[in-house]
Amino acid sequence: MKLQEYQSKQYFAKFGVPIPKGRVAVTAAEAKQIAEELGGRVVIKSQVLVGGRGKAGGIRLAKSPKEAEDLATQILGMEIKGLPVRKVLVDEAANIETEIYLGITNDRAARKPVIMASAAGGVDIEEVARQTPEKIIKVHIDPLLGLRDYQARDLAARIDLPRDNWRTFNQIAHGLWEAYKASDANLAEINPLVITTDMRLLALDGKMVLDDNALFRHPELAEMRDRDVEVEAETEARKYGLSYIQLDGEIGCMVNGAGLAMATMDIIKLFGGEPANFLDIGGGASAEKVAAALRIILQDPNVKVVLFNIFGGITRGDEVARGILTSLEEVKPDVPMITRLVGTNAEEGRQILAEADMITAETLVSAAQKAVAATQGGQA
Amino acid sequence: MSILVNQDTRLMVQGITGNEGLFHSQQMLEYGTNIVAGVTPGKGGEWVLDGKVPVFDSVSIAANARGANASVIFVPARFAPDAIFEAADAGIQMIVCITEGIPVQDMMRVRNYLDQKGVRLVGPNCPGLLTPGEAKVGIIPGDIAIPGNVGVVSRSGTLTYEVLYALKLVDIGVTTCVGIGGDPVNGTNFIDVLGMFEADPYTEQVVLIGEIGGTDEEKAAEFITSQMTKPVIAFIAGQTAPPGKRMGHAGAIVEGGEGLAADKIKALESAGVRVAKHPEEIAELIK
Numbered sequence: 001m002k003l004q005e006y007q008s009k010q011y012f013a014k015f016g017v018p019i020p021k022g023r024v025a026v027t028a029a030e031a032k033q034i035a036e037e038l039g040g041r042v043v044i045k046s047q048v049l050v051g052g053r054g055k056a057g058g059i060r061l062a063k064s065p066k067e068a069e070d071l072a073t074q075i076l077g078m079e080i081k082g083l084p085v086r087k088v089l090v091d092e093a094a095n096i097e098t099e100i101y102l103g104i105t106n107d108r109a110a111r112k113p114v115i116m117a118s119a120a121g122g123v124d125i126e127e128v129a130r131q132t133p134e135k136i137i138k139v140h141i142d143p144l145l146g147l148r149d150y151q152a153r154d155l156a157a158r159i160d161l162p163r164d165n166w167r168t169f170n171q172i173a174h175g176l177w178e179a180y181k182a183s184d185a186n187l188a189e190i191n192p193l194v195i196t197t198d199m200r201l202l203a204l205d206g207k208m209v210l211d212d213n214a215l216f217r218h219p220e221l222a223e224m225r226d227r228d229v230e231v232e233a234e235t236e237a238r239k240y241g242l243s244y245i246q247l248d249g250e251i252g253c254m255v256n257g258a259g260l261a262m263a264t265m266d267i268i269k270l271f272g273g274e275p276a277n278f279l280d281i282g283g284g285a286s287a288e289k290v291a292a293a294l295r296i297i298l299q300d301p302n303v304k305v306v307l308f309n310i311f312g313g314i315t316r317g318d319e320v321a322r323g324i325l326t327s328l329e330e331v332k333p334d335v336p337m338i339t340r341l342v343g344t345n346a347e348e349g350r351q352i353l354a355e356a357d358m359i360t361a362e363t364l365v366s367a368a369q370k371a372v373a374a375t376q377g378g379q380a
Numbered sequence: 381m382s383i384l385v386n387q388d389t390r391l392m393v394q395g396i397t398g399n400e401g402l403f404h405s406q407q408m409l410e411y412g413t414n415i416v417a418g419v420t421p422g423k424g425g426e427w428v429l430d431g432k433v434p435v436f437d438s439v440s441i442a443a444n445a446r447g448a449n450a451s452v453i454f455v456p457a458r459f460a461p462d463a464i465f466e467a468a469d470a471g472i473q474m475i476v477c478i479t480e481g482i483p484v485q486d487m488m489r490v491r492n493y494l495d496q497k498g499v500r501l502v503g504p505n506c507p508g509l510l511t512p513g514e515a516k517v518g519i520i521p522g523d524i525a526i527p528g529n530v531g532v533v534s535r536s537g538t539l540t541y542e543v544l545y546a547l548k549l550v551d552i553g554v555t556t557c558v559g560i561g562g563d564p565v566n567g568t569n570f571i572d573v574l575g576m577f578e579a580d581p582y583t584e585q586v587v588l589i590g591e592i593g594g595t596d597e598e599k600a601a602e603f604i605t606s607q608m609t610k611p612v613i614a615f616i617a618g619q620t621a622p623p624g625k626r627m628g629h630a631g632a633i634v635e636g637g638e639g640l641a642a643d644k645i646k647a648l649e650s651a652g653v654r655v656a657k658h659p660e661e662i663a664e665l666i667k
């Protein structure tokens with residue numbers, strides 16, 4: 001889960017990271033008032049969870065409260081990459097001398113957090129990583145020891161930070177580390193961290209990506225989830241403990257297990273079809289869960305066929321079959337349904353489903369072929 | 381005959397009195413696994429599974445009383461890291477954690493601590509281990525695989541069952557099946573298990589089931605090129621997965637241009653691995 005810029009910066013500030021003075025506004029009048037409080041020269045920044053806000057015109061400099069009001073009116077009426085701008089951050093404008101990058105993320109291959117700094121800040125850091133990886137200095141942090149002072153000094157020296165700024169840089173690096181740790185972040189990033197013309201360090205932008213699995217420890221952060229960035233059906237699925245991702249194909253898939261769900265999507269594609277979604281119903285497929293999953297799949301108007309692929313292991317085939325039957329009675333789908341049940345009690349399951357109007361398949365290959373044929377209006 | 385688990389495994393179950401823990405302990409017992417103890421804090425002194433398994437309050441008490449050499453963990457995600465530390469500190473050398481949903485930062489601390497202690501962790505977010513005909517640790521259904529000479533290692537659960545079952549249908553048996561789990565940071569990686577299969581005299585071929593996310597399959601390809609003599613057959617799930625989206629497993633995500641199925645397939649193929657186009661094809665490639 002991503003946090004907005006203003007949320008990330010406020011969070012960093014709690015750990016001693018210096019941020020510009022500023023507040024969030026939801027109306028142009030508020031933006032004007034904040035600009036007056038800050039002395040007139042401000043930056044109006046759209047708060048949407050996409051990259052490229054600046055290029056899209058979503059970040060503008062205002063030289064007076066009046067201009068701040070006008071720009072806020074414009075920006076609050078914008079959509080950036082399909083997302084409506086509902087809030088703007090009004091920050092005191094900084095006089096920038098240099099832009100640097102500072103971030104901490106999980107390095108899954110090293111199984112350790114990694115802190116990264118670069119003198120080439122202010123731009124897309126992934127682009128820097130691709131074009132000129134040597135410009136990014138990386139230092140791994142032992143998760144049991146935490147960030148050490150020498151590591152922060154090492155970074156400062158290797159990005160040629162002026163020595164006068166080392167002490168503050170060390171504080172900021174430690175603040176960022178504490179913020180990353182305290183929030184269970186997957187990413188905590190300041191880009192750019194600027195040196196102002198009066199030689200102060202200031203976090204002009206902030207980004208945090210939190211670990212969804214750790215949100216139980218952070219209810220106050222979990223509440224900040226931005227529903228705009230998620231397809232409604234994906235939010236709905238989460239309520240039922242289903243993992244659902246909408247795609248743009250025609251074959252809806254209901255599968256138990258994430259790996260098998262991906263493999264099912266892949267085999268549909270292999271035989272010339274396009275999957276409409278990823279959906280993992282997890283273990284113990286109750287009728288209630290199956291029905292919810294079916295409703296979610298069918299809310300997508302592109303779905304022409306639904307393929308059930310269930311491997312009965314601990315979850316028994318007959319139980320799943322009963323769940324499917326009950327859900328069919330409830331949802332009454334009007335598209336062809338293909339079922340493949342394998343494993344424990346699959347035979348009993350198939351007998352239960354024989355009463356229903358469903359196409360059955362024994363192998364994954366034939367299930368995929370039948371699903372693809374059904375989208376073309378034929379019976380395989 | 382097997383790696384990691386066999387008839388000599390003396391297993392402890394952490395979280396044995398919970399719904400899942402109890403159900404799967406019953407299944408493991410029926411399969412023939414030697415479960416010597418269970419642990420649930422506050423329930424020490426009870427007996428479960430028709431009086432066959434004693435329950436203790438802590439891992440160290442259980443380990444001392446019963447001499448366990450392996451532990452399987454069924455406790456909820458918020459308590460699981462502590463359960464792993466507890467097992468490691470009690471001297472258990474092999475820990476299998478089934479639990480899904482452990483925060484990544486917790487797992488980084490766990491993994492770094494366990495590496496220092498030299499303790500093996502399999503999982504988390506995994507189905508565990510199955511040595512057909514001998515023992516199982518975890519939740520893999522026992523009846524979907526038969527004993528044989530193919531080693532199986534996988535990041536997935538039901539997809540692994542699918543492959544085991546497809547092998548069984550054509551009478552191909554398995555030495556050991558190892559589910560290493562679908563999390564971004566786990567205890568045991570592909571190369572650890574590939575090394576064990578290479579050293580196991582009874583394993584003649586290896587099946588590797590990977591998926592999008594991370595670079596473990598690419599590392600496996602390097603390992604296969606430099607260290608393995610036995611043939612490897614692979615399948616990689618997630619070719620149609622969109623970038624930036626987590627496909628169910630916390631670790632199954634293409635991000636920053638890393639973790640693509642196509643890159644993994646390419647790396648494995650250039651290491652001489654035959655990569656199946658779909659799971660059922662694995663059985664054909666082995667025959």
